[in-house]
Amino acid sequence: MSHLDEESLAAIALGDGSDAxxxxxxxxxxxxxxVADYERLTQSLGALDGTIELQTPPVSVWKSIAAATGADASTESAQPDAPAPAPTLAPAAEPEPAPGGVTDELAQRRARRSTGPSWWALAGAAAAGVVVGGVGVSLASADGGEPADVVASAPLAQLQTESSAGTADLEVRxxxxxxxxxETDYEELTDAYLEVWLIDEDIDGMVSLGHLTGDRTEFTLPEGFDVELFPIVDISIEPTDGVPTHSGDSVTRGVLET
Amino acid sequence: MTTGPAVVNDAARAHAFAAGDHSALESLYKDVSALVYTMALRSLGSPADAEDVTQQTFVSAWNARESFDPDRGDLRGWTVGIAKRRIADALAARGREARRAEAAQGNVTAITSDDSDNVLLAYEVEALGDPRKTIVALAYFEGATHQQIAAKLDMPLGTVKSHLRRSLQELRHRWEVSDVAS
Structure with a gap:
C-alpha cells in the first residue's frame, strides 16, 4: 500500500479516518x-486560549532597520496601521467578516493594482489549490427553503494569500x-465595486454575472448556460469608470468542480 | 484582526525582496513586524529585547535576501524562521548572563519559547480566513463537537470536517515552512 495522502492523515488526527x-x-x-505531527498540532491548538493580541513595535525599530539597510527611514508606510493590530481569535457566533481587516486588504490590493502581477498569471496558482467540493449534496437554500441540489462547488481563495475565502456553489432548483x-466576506468599497465573473479554463472568454452585494449573493444563470465551459469563479474589483471589461484586478477565485 | 491574513504569498513582493527592492522590505515589515515583535516579547518578556530581536530579524533577512529563493520559498515563513533563531539566540545569551548573575539576581522569569509558538499558531489560525478560522476556533478553543459546529454555522457536517482537514493541512504546512527556515 502506498502512503496515505494528507487528507487521510488529517482525517485520522481528527478521529475520522477509515479503518483501513x-x-x-x-x-x-x-x-x-x-499522524503524530498532526496530533501534536491539534494538541497545540487545544492548548491555545484563543486570544493573542499582537503588539506593534515602536517606530524606532523601523528607523534602525532602515538605517542598517539603506531603506527610507522617514517613510511611514512601513509602520503597521495604528491602532496596534489585535487579532481576536475568540470565535464569533457567526462567521462574520471583519470589516477592518477586509478593508485594509482591499485597499492594499487596490494600491498594488498598477504594479501587481498580471491577474491571468495567477490563475494557475489559484487552480492548483482547488479542492473538489461536495457532490450532489441536497440542501434547502437559505432564502426560502426551496430544495436545490448542489451540483458543483468551488472553494474560493484570496489570490494574494491563497487563504480560504468562502465558497461558490452551483445549485439546480x-x-x-x-x-x-x-458566499464570501463582502466589503463595500467607496470608489469601486466587486463583480463576479465566470471564466473559461484558458482565461480567455468570460461572462459577467453581476455585482457582489452581500456575504451571500445569488446569481441566476441563463437557461442552458453550460458552466463546464466557464468553470472559474472570479471576483474582481471594478472601478466605477464605466468600462465594462474586467479590470484585471481579481481578488478571489475558485474553480467549480462537480 | 486588523492585521488580517497578511499578504504572505505575494510572489511579486518575494521577487522584489530578493532583487533588493527596499519597498518590498517595507511591505514585509508592515505585515510581519507585529507578529515577530509579539513572538519575541512573549518569549523574552522584555520590550527592549523584543525590539532588538525584531530589528535583527529584518536586517538579517535583508542581508540574506540573496539566499532566499522567491520561487520556492514563502517570504513570511522564511522571515519567521529567522525570528525564531534570533529569539533562541537571545534566550541562550540570557541563559549565559543569568548563570553569571544568578547569585545576584536569582529571579529569572520562566518564559518558554512555547509562548512564541502559540503566538505564531494563533496568527496562522487567523490567517486561515473565514469560515475556517471560525471552525477551528470553535473546535479547539471552545471544544465544540463537529456536529455542534455544523448546527451552529448551519453547514453540512461533511463540509465542517472537510474544512477542518484542510485547515490542519494548511497549519502543518505553515509550521513546516518556518521550521525548515530556522
Whole structure:
C-alpha cells in the first residue's frame, strides 16, 4: 500500500479516518510520524486560549532597520496601521467578516493594482489549490427553503494569500434553474465595486454575472448556460469608470468542480 | 484582526525582496513586524529585547535576501524562521548572563519559547480566513463537537470536517515552512 495522502492523515488526527487507513498508519512508520505531527498540532491548538493580541513595535525599530539597510527611514508606510493590530481569535457566533481587516486588504490590493502581477498569471496558482467540493449534496437554500441540489462547488481563495475565502456553489432548483450562490466576506468599497465573473479554463472568454452585494449573493444563470465551459469563479474589483471589461484586478477565485 | 491574513504569498513582493527592492522590505515589515515583535516579547518578556530581536530579524533577512529563493520559498515563513533563531539566540545569551548573575539576581522569569509558538499558531489560525478560522476556533478553543459546529454555522457536517482537514493541512504546512527556515 502506498502512503496515505494528507487528507487521510488529517482525517485520522481528527478521529475520522477509515479503518483501513488507521491500520496502515499504525504499521507504516512514515505515516505514523505524519499522524503524530498532526496530533501534536491539534494538541497545540487545544492548548491555545484563543486570544493573542499582537503588539506593534515602536517606530524606532523601523528607523534602525532602515538605517542598517539603506531603506527610507522617514517613510511611514512601513509602520503597521495604528491602532496596534489585535487579532481576536475568540470565535464569533457567526462567521462574520471583519470589516477592518477586509478593508485594509482591499485597499492594499487596490494600491498594488498598477504594479501587481498580471491577474491571468495567477490563475494557475489559484487552480492548483482547488479542492473538489461536495457532490450532489441536497440542501434547502437559505432564502426560502426551496430544495436545490448542489451540483458543483468551488472553494474560493484570496489570490494574494491563497487563504480560504468562502465558497461558490452551483445549485439546480427543482424547476431546473441554475443558481450560482457565492458566499464570501463582502466589503463595500467607496470608489469601486466587486463583480463576479465566470471564466473559461484558458482565461480567455468570460461572462459577467453581476455585482457582489452581500456575504451571500445569488446569481441566476441563463437557461442552458453550460458552466463546464466557464468553470472559474472570479471576483474582481471594478472601478466605477464605466468600462465594462474586467479590470484585471481579481481578488478571489475558485474553480467549480462537480 | 486588523492585521488580517497578511499578504504572505505575494510572489511579486518575494521577487522584489530578493532583487533588493527596499519597498518590498517595507511591505514585509508592515505585515510581519507585529507578529515577530509579539513572538519575541512573549518569549523574552522584555520590550527592549523584543525590539532588538525584531530589528535583527529584518536586517538579517535583508542581508540574506540573496539566499532566499522567491520561487520556492514563502517570504513570511522564511522571515519567521529567522525570528525564531534570533529569539533562541537571545534566550541562550540570557541563559549565559543569568548563570553569571544568578547569585545576584536569582529571579529569572520562566518564559518558554512555547509562548512564541502559540503566538505564531494563533496568527496562522487567523490567517486561515473565514469560515475556517471560525471552525477551528470553535473546535479547539471552545471544544465544540463537529456536529455542534455544523448546527451552529448551519453547514453540512461533511463540509465542517472537510474544512477542518484542510485547515490542519494548511497549519502543518505553515509550521513546516518556518521550521525548515530556522
Amino acid at each position: 487507513d488507521a491500520v496502515h498508519a499504525r504499521e507504516c512508520e512514515a505515516c505514523a510520524t505524519a 427543482e424547476d431546473g434553474t441554475q443558481i450560482l450562490v457565492v
